[in-house]
Amino acid sequence: MATTPMMQQYQDAKDACGDALLLFRMGDFYELFFEDAKTAARVLGLTLTSRDKGENPIPMAGFPHHQLDSYLGKLVRAGLRVAVCEQVEDPKKATGLVRREVTRVVTAGTLTDDALLDPRESNYLAAVAPPTSKGNLESNEIGVAWAELSTGRFHAAVFPRAQLGDQLARIRPSECLVSEDAADLAPRGRELQVTRRPAWAFSLDGAKRLLTDHFRTASLEGFGFLDTDAPALRAAGAILDYLRETQKTSLSHFDRLVPYQSGTTLEIDEATRRSLELTRTIREGRREGSLLAVLDRTITPLGSRLLADWLASPLTDLDAIAARQDAVERFLRDDTLRRKLREHLHGVYDLERLLARVTTGRASPRDLSFVGQTLSRLPQLKELLASRPTTLLEELDSRLDPAPDLSSRLAASLSDDCPLSPRDGGFIRTGYSADLDQLRDLAAGGKQWIAAYQATQAQATGISNLKVSYNKVFGYFIEITNAQRDKTPAHYIRKQTIANAERYITEELKEYEEKVLTADERSKSLEYDLFVALREEVADSAHRLQATASALAQLDVLASLAELARQRGYCRPKVVAESVVTIVDGRHPVLDILEPAGAFVPNDTTIGGEGGSILLITGPNMAGKSTYIRQVALLTLLAQIGSFLPAKHAVVGAADRIFARVGASDELSRGQSTFMVEMTETARILNTATPRSLVILDEIGRGTSTYDGVSLAWAIVEHLHDRVGCRTLFATHYHELTDLASTLAGVRNLNVAVREWEDNVVFLHKIVEGSADKSYGIHVARLAGVPREVNERAKEILARLESEHLDPEGRPKIAGGKKSRGKVQLTLFAAYEHPLLDAIREVDVNSLTPLQALQMVQTWQSRLAREQ
Numbered sequence: 001m002a003t004t005p006m007m008q009q010y011q012d013a014k015d016a017c018g019d020a021l022l023l024f025r026m027g028d029f030y031e032l033f034f035e036d037a038k039t040a041a042r043v044l045g046l047t048l049t050s051r052d053k054g055e056n057p058i059p060m061a062g063f064p065h066h067q068l069d070s071y072l073g074k075l076v077r078a079g080l081r082v083a084v085c086e087q088v089e090d091p092k093k094a095t096g097l098v099r100r101e102v103t104r105v106v107t108a109g110t111l112t113d114d115a116l117l118d119p120r121e122s123n124y125l126a127a128v129a130p131p132t133s134k135g136n137l138e139s140n141e142i143g144v145a146w147a148e149l150s151t152g153r154f155h156a157a158v159f160p161r162a163q164l165g166d167q168l169a170r171i172r173p174s175e176c177l178v179s180e181d182a183a184d185l186a187p188r189g190r191e192l193q194v195t196r197r198p199a200w201a202f203s204l205d206g207a208k209r210l211l212t213d214h215f216r217t218a219s220l221e222g223f224g225f226l227d228t229d230a231p232a233l234r235a236a237g238a239i240l241d242y243l244r245e246t247q248k249t250s251l252s253h254f255d256r257l258v259p260y261q262s263g264t265t266l267e268i269d270e271a272t273r274r275s276l277e278l279t280r281t282i283r284e285g286r287r288e289g290s291l292l293a294v295l296d297r298t299i300t301p302l303g304s305r306l307l308a309d310w311l312a313s314p315l316t317d318l319d320a321i322a323a324r325q326d327a328v329e330r331f332l333r334d335d336t337l338r339r340k341l342r343e344h345l346h347g348v349y350d351l352e353r354l355l356a357r358v359t360t361g362r363a364s365p366r367d368l369s370f371v372g373q374t375l376s377r378l379p380q381l382k383e384l385l386a387s388r389p390t391t392l393l394e395e396l397d398s399r400l401d402p403a404p405d406l407s408s409r410l411a412a413s414l415s416d417d418c419p420l421s422p423r424d425g426g427f428i429r430t431g432y433s434a435d436l437d438q439l440r441d442l443a444a445g446g447k448q449w450i451a452a453y454q455a456t457q458a459q460a461t462g463i464s465n466l467k468v469s470y471n472k473v474f475g476y477f478i479e480i481t482n483a484q485r486d487k488t489p490a491h492y493i494r495k496q497t498i499a500n501a502e503r504y505i506t507e508e509l510k511e512y513e514e515k516v517l518t519a520d521e522r523s524k525s526l527e528y529d530l531f532v533a534l535r536e537e538v539a540d541s542a543h544r545l546q547a548t549a550s551a552l553a554q555l556d557v558l559a560s561l562a563e564l565a566r567q568r569g570y571c572r573p574k575v576v577a578e579s580v581v582t583i584v585d586g587r588h589p590v591l592d593i594l595e596p597a598g599a600f601v602p603n604d605t606t607i608g609g610e611g612g613s614i615l616l617i618t619g620p621n622m623a624g625k626s627t628y629i630r631q632v633a634l635l636t637l638l639a640q641i642g643s644f645l646p647a648k649h650a651v652v653g654a655a656d657r658i659f660a661r662v663g664a665s666d667e668l669s670r671g672q673s674t675f676m677v678e679m680t681e682t683a684r685i686l687n688t689a690t691p692r693s694l695v696i697l698d699e700i701g702r703g704t705s706t707y708d709g710v711s712l713a714w715a716i717v718e719h720l721h722d723r724v725g726c727r728t729l730f731a732t733h734y735h736e737l738t739d740l741a742s743t744l745a746g747v748r749n750l751n752v753a754v755r756e757w758e759d760n761v762v763f764l765h766k767i768v769e770g771s772a773d774k775s776y777g778i779h780v781a782r783l784a785g786v787p788r789e790v791n792e793r794a795k796e797i798l799a800r801l802e803s804e805h806l807d808p809e810g811r812p813k814i815a816g817g818k819k820s821r822g823k824v825q826l827t828l829f830a831a832y833e834h835p836l837l838d839a840i841r842e843v844d845v846n847s848l849t850p851l852q853a854l855q856m857v858q859t860w861q862s863r864l865a866r867e868q
């Protein structure tokens, strides 16, 4: 391998940054070598060239330095880790090889650059600490910590191992650290970068030392962590260790570690989040079309991210929910208040991320001016809130800190249109620093001085055409034509003779020249120092400004919920402790908005109380069963974030958990069979739902044969009814199940009305009492464009099947028989009619001799034997 000093420097940097791709700054370019070059060429579409064209050419690729942001983004999105190696001294001043250092390592979970982040989304780095061994036994408790470098949020908690997937689904980290010796804890997921760390990075002692050292506290109990939280601390330690290693900047904006209490929020497992499409759609995994995207009326990125947080962790505490509702109601009632508040929010920047860049020393002049502009909005905002109408608004108002000193200093120092780079200068206002103003005058006002100097010299010498000029070789000089040469004063120093004139300099002119030439440089360097001082001043206030940022975010979300409620005519739900749901004219929050106005048919819901807690919904394909049951789950969830609801009237019992299991139709291949996934998730619901939970099951049992499916669905409903007693909505095509309503007191049948008209079916989307009797699947198939012959043939087959399987009243034979549970189970199996049974039925026992009977049994046996 080539070992020029520079390539040696490259190799050292490469060795220091592990498996990261190394971007090596060379002049105006970032270059990649060897395998890195090949990878970058592939991912970024760069041209692969080579260095050292001799015997061992080194593959090489590169791009201009100003494209760093966009290329970093692409590399990180492709799941790569990238180290940036900068020139850390001025090449002009370097003696020999320019010093270079890896200044940061960029990974999916540690992005801070605005250009690389979606402002509406949080970007968490998570760590999972393996269970602590207790004697010979491994405990079941794992530690999870998550942090956001761009805002300084830092949380940790201990969870039962089985909850890992659900918790990560809630947090949605973009990168997760796992210990090398606990590879089985590595989460899977398309959008997640898994980073293996050495086992020692997760040690308890190391973590405690690192954390107490960082927070400058003696212990972590002050944050609310106890001995039993060891795994949480180990995970938090691993995060801090990783950030220190990769970031090489101050991490002082991580000013506390917040324990996460799971009991205070509505639990939503991973499958439920997915099927309810809370923040991503199922099919395309995109934000657009999700509940979050459709409801988001926030103005600031701060608000947008907080709304996502609220949807990810709705509340269970009735008082906390009511406090939010009060605030929303206040904003809803007072249109002027809401409008003005939102107007002010338009002038509020992403304070959280700005502050993080300030404390990590990455803020630009523009960032600082944005902090200033945001602060300047606060007095008016506080004035708006001054009437302090609700407890929550009053509290938020008290947390808005306009930091008047800092605010006026920023306003006085920074110009309106600040640049991104602090080195270019020109962003400090005139009048802020006398020294700076002088330097700038000097740098820019040279012409005036020269003109004045020329005039005085012309007068003093009596040479009227004396000229002061400038060129690159001699700098400033005085030019006197040959005709006037005699009048040249003695102190003029001759520099150059040209065709018809002589050129001179003077001491004064030389001195001035020196000042002018360095003025520009000196003014830029002074500006930089002033900027750094300002940045440090903001950093000193970071802590209280973080509180301001969080209050702004909440105000934004509350006002946005009010805006939504006003736009769409939402009502304030009564959120109660009992396990009930009463909704009048409820609408699906997403379809209500996405469908054309008036297209969505509102529906009522009553669960709990007299009517029972389990609703079985049957009805034709395309009728709206799935929509209806999701609607109930979504409205419950929205009520628990403090939102108003798309309904005329609503009473919602706060749920402790919401489970949504959508049938086999939308299987996601995850290394298990479709049906296995469905049953695993169902098992979890049956085992973990409580009487306060809300369960929606859509077509459970569809992934297997009809009889298996019906039997399972039947038993599941029975279990939920007898053992769990939770609110349940069960949408199904198994009309057989509707018989459950007559055997189980808490089960009620609903169906979706349709009207048959000639050979057509009209979907009314209206939920009505009672069970449906047909599925109209063949009709829907025709709507979908299945060829006519197939459709006609299906109708023939259906007719034949129905004649075999329906009793004279048109009800499935399977559900017939007496209404005792044992009998029902038996009749399920009677459906496997064997032809022999008919033979048995036809036998006239009275006319049979014993010998004939024996012979008959023998024939049956041999017939059965043949069939096997």
Ligand SMILES: Nc1ncnc2c1ncn2[C@@H]1O[C@H](COP(=O)(O)OP(=O)(O)OP(=O)(O)O)[C@@H](O)[C@H]1O
Pocket: 591, 599, 600, 601, 602, 603, 619, 620, 621, 622, 623, 624, 625, 626, 627, 628, 765, 766
């Ligand atoms: N209340 C409603 N008002 C208007 N349109 C509705 C309503 N409910 C559902 N729809 C529309 O009807 C279509 C079918 O709804 P959905 O998927 O809920 O039917 P389904 O009964 O579950 O059908 P399948 O049995 O095929 O699963 C959807 O495209 C939806 O937009």
Ligand SMILES: [Mg+2]
Pocket: 625, 626, 627, 698
């Ligand atoms: Mg459906």
